[in-house]
Amino acid sequence: MILRYSAFLLILILAAIPGSSLAQYSEVSVDEAAALYRSGQPVAAGEQLRAVLTSANSEQFPKELIAKAYTYLTMAEWALYRRDEAEGAMESALRRDGRVFAEFAGEWAKDNPAVTDTISSMFLANGVRFYEEAEFDRAVSELSIILPIEDALDPFIAADLHKTLAFCYIAMRKTNIARLEFRTALRLNNQLDLGDDSVIAPKLRRAFLAVRRDVLSVDRSTLRRNTLVRSLFLPGWGQVYRGARIRGFSFMAAELMLLTGTAFSIRSFTGARDAYLSFGVEDAVAIYGRGNSISDVTAELDARFNRYESKGRRTNLLIGLAAGVWIANLADALILTLQKDGTGFASRQTEEQSGVSMAWRPEIHAWQLTYGITW
Secondary structure, eight states: OHHHHHHHHHHHHHHHOOHHHHHHHHHHHHHHHHHHHHTTOHHHHHHHHHHHHTSTTGGGSOHHHHHHHHHHHHHHHHHTTOHHHHHHHHHHHHHHHHHHHHHHHHHHHHHOHHHHHHHHHHHHHHHHHHHHTTOHHHHHHHHHTTGGGGGGSOHHHHHHHHHHHHHHHHHTTOHHHHHHHHHHHHHHOTTOOOOOTTTSOHHHHHHHHHHHHHHHHHHHHHHHHHHHHHHHHSTTHHHHHTTOHHHHHHHHHHHHHHHHHHHHHHHHHHHHHHHHHTOOHHHHHHHHHHHSOHHHHHHHHHHHHHHHHHHHHHHHHHHHHHHHHHHHHHHHHHHHHHHHHTOOEEEOOOTTSEEEEEEEETTTTEEEEEEEEOO
């Protein structure tokens, strides 16, 4: 009862305040309602926001202020489990100024996909309907309303949004903009398809296929580069990045063991080398004094040299094995990314020439070589 009385009193106060003072007072009221919502009082926030939005002078308020009021009303109504009211408020906020909604409720929209997807699907359906009715400017306007909250949309809905925008721009003879929209749509959904060939106009399909070829080519190049760079930096990382976890961790383990063994071997080799190179007159005299035999001195010197040489060979072997695993890991990463991307090598020939082609067959996990001679 108190809330209703306060709201009624607020309406009377708003009606009595003219001009810029009215807008300033309303902005203060919206900010107070926002504070109430953030403090866990959605009922009080909703009452105050509705009082502002239904006041007699609300049409005089800046659209940014109205959008902000509807934005917080959306969140307040959703907190009270009033889905229909929340969806209506969200639609009104986006129609006033989607950027304001994105600023104050962008994260909220991501956390509440149920209402976000419903509203975005509604705008998408409206845009498709306007496009089919050849009202292309109106379709673009309707679809552009939800672009500010694109990050909060389901990727498939966002892909359809950009695809429909591309259709509109092609119909409006804005081919370059349409290509950008197709590119964005494919980034969001790389399996995007236009649908039935009998329904889609040839010029739409040609533009789409051209962009898809470019996007897939760039994506494959990026994936291949990322895979190889990771494998170059850490053996096995590229394989893990592309989903071959067992192969990747096997390379990591092998390289780690070899590098660890190499480190210990280098340490041992350094000690053996220092022992051999530091052998001097004092060592020779001490050994000769123990047995009065020059052969003991020679044997000790030979033993130190043999130990130094043996540990050097072992160190070189481990370094070679570590380098070999590193190189094998890079070759495996390259083959893996070619397999994952479905890349094939082919030589296109005319009917009067010999032909040869080589392609990866994922169903049998092998390369297939096809050759023939035609004349």
